[in-house]
Every structure is written in C-alpha cells, then in structure tokens.
Amino acid sequence: MHEMWWGPDLSREPAWHVLAADKTSTLCGVDKPDEPSKQEPTDKHCFPCMEAFQATMA
Ligand SMILES: [Zn+2]
Numbered sequence: 001m002h003e004m005w006w007g008p009d010l011s012r013e014p015a016w017h018v019l020a021a022d023k024t025s026t027l028c029g030v031d032k033p034d035e036p037s038k039q040e041p042t043d044k045h046c047f048p049c050m051e052a053f054q055a056t057m058a
Pocket of ligand 1: 009016017018026027028029030046047048049
C-alpha cells in the first residue's frame with residue numbers, strides 16, 4: 001500500500017502525490033519536506049505520480 005502526500009509538485013502547485021517506498025520522496029521525483037504543507041488539500045492529484053503508480057500496478 002502506497003501512502004499519499006499532499007504538497008507542492010514540480011511547478012509548485014499543491015497536489016496529492018504517491019510516496020515512494022522510502023517515504024522521503026514521491027514517485028514523480030519531488031522531495032518530501034519534513035514540514036507538512038499548510039495549504040488546504042483538494043482533490044487534485046499529481047499526474048506523474050498517478051502514471052508511475054499505475055505503471056507499478058499494471
Ligand atoms: Zn507527484
């Protein structure tokens with residue numbers, strides 16, 4: 001089971017990412033900071049993460 005993380009993507013737009021197995025980075029390559037994002041989560045998802053996640057599920 002992969003964990004989700006709410007934070008800025010590569011273009012600094014906040015989105016839901018899929019965390020990599022090490023829990024410190026995301027499948028799209030964004031580094032996960034220790035501090036949680038202060039922005040309110042929405043239902044926006046990071047497309048590179050979703051594509052990478054679906055590729056692992058295929
Ligand atoms: Zn992502």
